[in-house]
Amino acid sequence: MSVTTTTHLNFRGQAREALDHYRSVFGGRATVVTYKDMGEVRHEDEADWVVWGEVTGDNGFHVMAYDVPSQLPWDQGTSSYFVSVRGEDTDEVTALWEKLVAGSTVVQPLGSSPWAPLYGMLTDRFGVTWVLDVTAPYGG
Numbered sequence: 001m002s003v004t005t006t007t008h009l010n011f012r013g014q015a016r017e018a019l020d021h022y023r024s025v026f027g028g029r030a031t032v033v034t035y036k037d038m039g040e041v042r043h044e045d046e047a048d049w050v051v052w053g054e055v056t057g058d059n060g061f062h063v064m065a066y067d068v069p070s071q072l073p074w075d076q077g078t079s080s081y082f083v084s085v086r087g088e089d090t091d092e093v094t095a096l097w098e099k100l101v102a103g104s105t106v107v108q109p110l111g112s113s114p115w116a117p118l119y120g121m122l123t124d125r126f127g128v129t130w131v132l133d134v135t136a137p138y139g140g
């Protein structure tokens with residue numbers, strides 16, 4: 001039996017924009033189902049909000065997202081989660097960083113660290129904090 005973990009991001013009206021952005025950075029396919037598609041519209045201005053969405057890439061990238069409807073409580077929170085993207089290739093991770101950094105606030109610039117040959121942290125325009133790094137063998 002195997003288990004996979006997928007980050008699931010909650011938004012209020014920005015899920016589609018965020019998924020489109022992440023697809024443009026990491027590649028892959030976006031799948032979006034709206035409240036209108038499900039026949040679950042409670043507020044007309046939320047009809048096109050995402051009730052279920054994901055981006056799945058051939059490179060292993062996978063993120064899910066949805067828009068929390070206004071009748072439910074939602075708080076974006078502060079540092080309540082990070083999304084970690086790890087790779088083995090410095091050029092690949094650097095290219096992802098360069099796409100993701102646009103419009104973001106850099107928390108830790110991309111560079112070497114004591115635990116990884118390449119590591120960086122940023123918070124994007126959707127309030128999601130990303131950690132990108134190149135994996136290193138343990139003990140080295």
